[in-house]
Amino acid sequence: MLVQERAVHIPGAPAAEAAESRKTRAVAKLPLREPPFARATRWALGAAYALQPQRIASLPALMLWSTLELLKGRTEVPDPARTRSIPDTFGGVVRALTPETYLAGLRIGFFPWAHCGPLKWWTRRERMVLFLPERHTSRRVRRLRASGRYRVTFDTAFDEVVLRCSAPRAYNWHTLTWLTPRFMHLFSRLHRQGHAHSFEVWNARGELVGGGFGVAIGRVFVGESMFSNETDTSKLAAAVLYDHLEQWGFALVDARDWTPVLEKTGYRRIPRADYEQVLRDHAGAPDRPGPWKAEPVTNP
Structure with a gap:
């Protein structure tokens, strides 16, 4: 099975980007069982x-x-x-x-x-969420985005992104992973149904070097996992994702648990009751049809 890449325009990107974005890539094969x-x-x-x-x-x-x-x-x-x-x-x-x-x-x-x-x-008693107008993009990530060194796409390598997210981190090899083959195949099915979406970062050599995935329920995006093989590529992917989600009318992004990186990005804790009210207000809205495609963003 092959999929077609769709590249988001990043100022300063090389002219070869358009040709590269038309290449097809084979979908990664997910493991059937955990060794x-x-x-x-x-x-x-x-x-x-x-x-x-x-x-x-x-x-x-x-x-x-x-x-x-x-x-x-x-x-x-x-x-x-x-x-x-x-x-x-x-x-x-x-x-x-x-x-x-x-x-x-x-x-x-x-x-x-x-x-x-x-x-x-x-x-969770308290939920770590990002109301999209409150997001903060660091100068470092803005410079990286303007440099044209990377391309960001949506829904072009979902299974491969899931595999990368499940791999041990080089900086923390003993970290527990919850992304077992059972979960991988669940998310792959959700992706084929149009509910789960990936966001990918590609370097100049056409290598997948960062990204993540999550599940959309109405106007709420539930982030599941991210990975980064080159400095700040996961942050770049998140910045592009947040811009698109706001433009598409999403209310917030749910990350579940606190981390210092999320807090610096603008995420904050809200009580469980408040989060459940957000779900009542927004999770029943019509889903945005998949697969998603990167578009020009009004105010990146």
Whole structure:
């Protein structure tokens, strides 16, 4: 299967950009299953994560509620009114991870996640979100964008982006990954249905060097993961994405958890109740048809 690239115009880009953007690229092949060593490593690191001092106190309750959920048949879609306080905002064990249940969970503020053991539904007491008019683009990223060294595209290499996002980071090889083959194939199906979208950065040699992906629900974009193989390329991809999302009428971007980089970009925490109100106001809006195409931005 081949896909056609669509390049966003970046001032100063070389004339060869147009010709390069017409080239086709083969879609990456996603793994069918997690290798035994990778699975064992993930479980070991997941156990170490759960046993950290700030989390170990809630572990007995998590094991108890998870066991009870398994005995009763697990949870199709979580009930927002029946989350547990210990562990915080636990919504049940996932019964079936499908595009339909995933989207249904997102629309009420939940997402499936687990480092080890059965997949579980979670929400957050506070959500890290970006209201698009509040975004901040650093001078460094603006200079990089104006340099013409990179091209930014949408929905041209979705599976390859997902694979890159799942790979260990060179600066932090032991970081846990939640992007198992099960999730990869879920997002690939969501992409083919027009719900999940990727954004890619290509260097002058035509190499994929940065980007990320997420899921759109109405006028809310839920960021899932990003990667960067060259300095600031993920930040460049995000800046172009945010400009397009605002131009297309999106209300906000959900990143779920706090990081210092997100805070510098303009993300801020809002209470769970406020986030759920945003979902009621905007998640039911008609989805923007996919695949997305990069367009001239009015005020980049």
